[in-house]
Amino acid sequence: MTARVASNRLLALLPESERAEILSQCDELTLKFGETLVESGATYSHVYFPLRGFISLITIMNEKPALESGLVGAEGMLGATLALGVGSAPTRALVQGAGTTLRMDVAVFTTLIERYPRLRRIVMHYLHVMIEQLAQTSACTRFHLVEARLARWLLMTRDRARSDNFDITQQFLACMLGVRRVGVTAAARKMQERGLIDYCRGHIEILDRRGLEAAACSCYKADRAVYRRIMA
Incomplete structure (x- = not known):
C-alpha cells in the first residue's frame, strides 16, 4: 500500500487492485486554506479523498450566520452522496485546514462505484457514519x-x-x-x-x-x- 493511499482511511479499506485503479484516476493537489471546493446546491465536478488537512461542511441559512454541520479529513471523502445518485452538494465545502488531497472526476467515480461493489459499500457505510455524527452534533449543540x-x-x-x-x-x-x-x-x-x-x-x-x-x-x-x- 502506498503512503498516500494509507493516509486516507477510507481508501485503505479497499483491496489492492481497486486502490491501484483509484490512484491511477486521481490527481494529488494542495488544499488551500479558505478555498471553497463546492457551494451548497451546486453540482459536484470532483470528489476528494483528503490525505492531510480538513474540510468544513457549512450549512447556510437565509439571513443567519453559517453553521458547521460536519468535518471531512483523512477518515473520509467529500462527495459521498454520489453513491446515492445525488449529484448536488448538500452543504458548502470550505477548506479550513491546508493539506493535500486526492481528487477524482465525478464521472470516473460514478463508473468505479458501479464496477466495484466493495467501494460502493464502503462509501455507503461512511455516509451512515456521517448521518450518525450529524445527529450527535445536533444534540450536542442543544444540550452541551x-x-x-x-x-x-x-x-x-x-x-x-x-x-x-x-x-x-x-x-x-x-x-x-x-x-x-x-x-x-x-x-x-x-x-x-x-x-x-x-x-x-x-x-x-x-x-x-x-x-x-x-x-x-x-x-x-x-x-x-x-x-x-x-x-x-
Whole structure:
C-alpha cells in the first residue's frame, strides 16, 4: 500500500487492485486554506479523498450566520452522496485546514462505484457514519456547554489535521459552534488557563490532549466509536 493511499482511511479499506485503479484516476493537489471546493446546491465536478488537512461542511441559512454541520479529513471523502445518485452538494465545502488531497472526476467515480461493489459499500457505510455524527452534533449543540463543545471540536480537528497546531479565528469558531464570539473567547481562555491549549492571534496549539479529552463532552468518544463500529 502506498503512503498516500494509507493516509486516507477510507481508501485503505479497499483491496489492492481497486486502490491501484483509484490512484491511477486521481490527481494529488494542495488544499488551500479558505478555498471553497463546492457551494451548497451546486453540482459536484470532483470528489476528494483528503490525505492531510480538513474540510468544513457549512450549512447556510437565509439571513443567519453559517453553521458547521460536519468535518471531512483523512477518515473520509467529500462527495459521498454520489453513491446515492445525488449529484448536488448538500452543504458548502470550505477548506479550513491546508493539506493535500486526492481528487477524482465525478464521472470516473460514478463508473468505479458501479464496477466495484466493495467501494460502493464502503462509501455507503461512511455516509451512515456521517448521518450518525450529524445527529450527535445536533444534540450536542442543544444540550452541551460551550467549553465542552469547543474541546470536542478541537479534538475532531486535530484528528483530521493530524497536527497539534492549526490556525482558526475566534469569529470562525463562534460561527462553527453556533454561539456568540464572547462565549468562545471565555471558553478558550479557561482552557488556556488550565494548560490544555495555547491560543494567540488565531493560532491554536494543543498542549494536553488527554486533558482536552477529559474536558470534551461525551460526543467526541461517540463520534470515534461510531466510525470504528461501522467502518470495521
